Amino acid sequence: MNSSMALASLAWRMARTTDARLLWKAAYNFGFKGMRSVQRFKARLKQGRTFPPFLYISITNSCNLRCQGCWVDVDKPQSLISFTDMDRLIRNAKKHGNSYFGILGGEPFLHPDLIRLLKAHPDCYFQIFTNGHFITDKIAAELRRAGNATPLISIEGTAVISDIRRGRKKVFNRTMAGLMASVRNRLVTGVATSVCQSNFDDLVRESWIDELIRLGAHYLWFHTYRPVGPVATSELALRPGQVIQLRRFVIDMRNRKPIGVIDAYYDDRGEALCPAATGISHHISPFGDVEPCPIIQFATESIRDNGGDLYKTMTESKLLADFRTTAAKATRGCVVLERPDLLKEVVVRHGARDTTLRRKALAELEALRSRPSQHQPGNEIPEENWLYRFAKKHWFFGFGAYS
Helix, strand or coil, X not given: CCHHHHHHHHHHHHHHHCCHHHHHHHHHHHHHHHHHHHHHHHHHHHXXXXXXXXXXXXCECCCCCCCCCCCCCCCCCCCECCHHHHHHHHHHHHCCCCXXXXXXXXXXXXXXXXXXXXXXXXXXXXXXXXXXXXXXXXXXXXXXXXXXXXXXXXXXXXXXXHHHHHCCCCHHHHHHHHHHHHHHXXXXXEEEEEECCCCHHHHCCHHHHHHHHHHCCXXXXXXXXXXXXXXXXXXXXXCHHHHHHHHHHHHHHHHHCCCEXXXXXXXXXXXXXXXXXXXXXXXXXXXXXEECCCCXXXXXXXXXXXXXXXXXXXXXXXXXXXXXXHHHXXXXXXXXXHCHHHHHHHHHHHCCEECCCCCCHHHHHHHCCCCCCCCCCCCCCCCCCHHHHHHHHHHCCCCCCCC
């Protein structure tokens, strides 16, 4: 199957297996309005203002799992961003053209106001990063009624590996139950995997992609494991050759399989990029802290600053601006992995506070050793699929960050 046939087959499969209203919401709220928000982002850059078109919000620190390498304080007392604060920040972002929001945790479905939030903003689109354990048919039906959210369900390996990676028993079966409930209720359904040493051979293979298609998943997101947090588990990190192998596999599957394949860390030419360094995305912690990205748990601002005016807070943040400049000058890849020493300098330079409950983020940063990331000059693999290449060239690339 060539790339055009694969795209046509994916479109036909989605038309047959999802609610038409949900497809329209995804195409308009995420597709069209998302592209428009990037155009506004690029216009702001020319004026020297950086406000990301895509915001990621960790709405709670609570989770029922204990994953290897997790950086969230899931074992600490529960903290939730209130509905009032979430509603205000989304309304503020919408004033500046934003329509897409990534919802993270912990486990987002442990927040009692998640569905309420979706229904309060029918003109937005939400991608919910979840382990799937709380997606019952009842919850999936609520998501279908809301119409503006896609569950991105994390699968970290086979039944045995999933239990090891996620720190609990029977994780795989419960995750698959959530996946099937989503598919049964005709949701646009995705699968995410943090690719590491223990799941590479099982999941970076064509038979796994075929199985996801058979199960009804519409898209997947492979991202590489990052050894950070209180128990970094560095032995799970991929070797440089495996990162290249994963990239080649992703390109190949895009060309031949009727399933969407997301990757956020390469441009159309196959050159590495960091979404936070380009300014296209930043992160809100479960406590309302404004952070460069989810794995950088330091902040000098909060969503409650400036009377809740998130645009003002982000565009005037010296910490975020310094991070973007420092990271882009150092590497096109992940500065956390490659140059944790530079990240520490930024944190210290601005007196940024530790946004964790464990209050050990600086010590964890100091303990990190430099390791390779997706930036491997001379090994670039350009996009081959015409649609992905066009989209990345116009709506998801370096934005001048590395010039």
